[in-house]
Amino acid sequence: MSGSFNPAAFRAQIRHLLDEHDRVFGVVEGRHIVLRRQIENGDDIHSRSTFPGHVTTSAFILDEAGRRILLIHHRSLARWLQPGGHYEAPENLEASALREAFEETGVAGLALDPWHQVSGIPIDIDSHLIPARPQKGEPEHWHHDIRYIVRTEEGGVSPDLSEVHGAEWRDVAELKSIAPAALRNMRKLGLVRP
Secondary structure (H helix, E strand, O other): OOOOOOHHHHHHHHHHHHHHHHHHHOOOOOOOHHHHHHHHHOOOOOOOOOOOEEEEEEEEEEOOOOOEEEEEEEOOOOOEEOOEEEOOOOOOHHHHHHHHHHHHHOOOOOEEOHHHHHHOOOOEEEEEEEOOEHHHOEOOEEEEEEEEEEEOOOOOOOOOOOOEEEEEEEEHHHHHHHOHHHHHHHHHHOOOOO
16 A cells, blocks of 8 residues: 555545535435444544445446446355445545456446546445455455446456456346435436436
């Protein structure tokens, strides 16, 4: 990790993103209680060895029309999800999401949706419990997932089969069972159809 990384500044950045995200999307009070508590406690939320939780990033890879989404079949969780993974300091959050998207799908030419450049905030921030993995010395813990929309042309994928079971283009409506708040936010902004 670079000597220039400042954990306190990172926590302040995440607090600012939470405040702005909550303001724009009218998030229910208490939705981010664990993450906010960890920020107040001064936890190193940038480190994957910090419990009860730490920051991850993920990417909703959409086609240009906003009708199709590229999902991966997650090895550990055995579910179709958007690509994502652990944040690695000192990279910025958007670069982390793009890195994870490329690593897991093999799709080149990924670009952050212009809405993020204008707004400066993620489309969704979601804290969810990850099951314990005793073989890795990890208790049940929270992933505080900072989520971004990424665009590319629909086409071939070459997933990293050491990380995922596969990757497929699916109808964007499948997000309703995967990330309902994110889908609601995308629809509110007119970034997906229908």
